[in-house]
Amino acid sequence: MHxxxxxxxxxxxxxxxxxxxxxxxxxxKWLRAYCPTNHYNYMTSNIVESVNSLSRFVRKLPVMRLAEYFRGLLxxxxxxxxxxxxxxSDDELTPWTAAKVKDRMLKSLN
Incomplete structure (x- = not known):
């Protein structure tokens, strides 16, 4: 703080x-040193690391070009x-979603 x-x-x-x-x-609200509680004990998350990896070649661009890059990517x-x-069909699940549903069904049996 000093x-x-x-x-x-x-x-x-x-x-x-x-x-x-x-x-x-x-x-x-934005400075960890002045935060009354320890909201987060880490500086990054997997999402942040993934986005950083995707943008490693464009992160030095001007902000509008960077925003355009992410818009195009999404x-x-x-x-x-x-x-x-x-x-x-409308009721067909993706493989990832089907695995999640199956996992939750199995957990509900216990």
Missing amino acids: EFDSLLAVLRGYRSDGVQKLEIAGFD QRWYCEKGEKYKDA
Whole structure:
């Protein structure tokens, strides 16, 4: 907290309006040092690591190009999934979903 406070004082000399917005947002909402409880004890999750892996070649792009990359990626995924199951009946499950349902059915027997 001491290091943060001293760096914040330096930043205040350059951008007091920015520091004021951070203070209004509340340090406890976004800064682990000021958080009253330990919400998370890790810095990343598998999802974050997966996204980082996907974006390793484009992460230095300007933010709008990066957003466009992710939009295209998600659109391509949904199209591929839609094509894969377009001829399936309405009640047919994907293999992943069928395995989940079976697992839950087996657990309910115990």
